[in-house]
Amino acid sequence: MANILVVDDELGIRDLLWEILNDEGHTVEVAENAAQARVARHRERPDLVLLDIWMPDTDGVTLLKEWSTTGLLSMPVIMMSGHATIDTAVEATKIGALAFLEKPITLQKLLKAVEQGLAKGSQRKAPPVLGQPVELVTDMTAQAMPLSVSGAADLGPQAQQNFMLDKPLREARDEFEKAYFEYHLARESGSMTRVAEKTGLERTHLYRKLKQLGVDLTRSKRGAG
Numbered sequence: 001m002a003n004i005l006v007v008d009d010e011l012g013i014r015d016l017l018w019e020i021l022n023d024e025g026h027t028v029e030v031a032e033n034a035a036q037a038r039v040a041r042h043r044e045r046p047d048l049v050l051l052d053i054w055m056p057d058t059d060g061v062t063l064l065k066e067w068s069t070t071g072l073l074s075m076p077v078i079m080m081s082g083h084a085t086i087d088t089a090v091e092a093t094k095i096g097a098l099a100f101l102e103k104p105i106t107l108q109k110l111l112k113a114v115e116q117g118l119a120k121g122s123q124r125k126a127p128p129v130l131g132q133p134v135e136l137v138t139d140m141t142a143q144a145m146p147l148s149v150s151g152a153a154d155l156g157p158q159a160q161q162n163f164m165l166d167k168p169l170r171e172a173r174d175e176f177e178k179a180y181f182e183y184h185l186a187r188e189s190g191s192m193t194r195v196a197e198k199t200g201l202e203r204t205h206l207y208r209k210l211k212q213l214g215v216d217l218t219r220s221k222r223g224a225g
Contacts, residue, residue: 003046007063033056049078
């Protein structure tokens with residue numbers, strides 16, 4: 001996964017983005033102003049930066065311009081703001097920002113922007129082989145390799161399972177719900193954010209439900225590794 005720097009003067013925004021991106025498996029560093037962002041940029045060398053525009057000491061566009069003019073804009077930067085104008089967004093894009101996210105940021109837009117930003121960053125870091133044409137693959141599903149299974153390999157929870165109905169309703173229901181959540185956790189590589197989105201549950205409710213059912217969250221994480 002990637003190292004991501006989140007720069008925002010609002011504690012609630014920093015915490016929320018940290019939780020979501022950390023749950024996606026990324027290493028997340030946070031900064032509440034431009035001064036902290038400069039230090040984190042030098043120390044962590046992030047793969048991607050989420051940068052708020054309006055901050056108390058130095059605004060995000062000024063910091064972006066500073067990184068650009070000093071040769072430090074080596075990573076994709078996604079700007080964020082709830083009050084920026086179209087002109088500001090255009091200016092940031094001209095300086096070198098990859099994208100602009102308007103607050104409040106939806107989960108789908110955030111994850112999509114991060115995915116595209118990291119893909120762009122990977123293209124920057126991977127130099128083409130001399131004498132070979134450069135081919136960019138945007139649809140990773142089309143490049144999936146067939147899975148070869150031998151012996152008693154663990155394929156994880158399957159979409160079709162058998163359940164014994166000759167038991168009390170609560171017990172049968174708990175057994176089904178546990179299998180249901182284990183299946184979706186395996187499909188989403190242990191991502192609580194995506195499972196919550198897929199099943200239509202709030203994250204806090206989902207956590208409590210999985211704990212109540214005795215679902216082993218570490219198993220789905222290991223299966224993703």
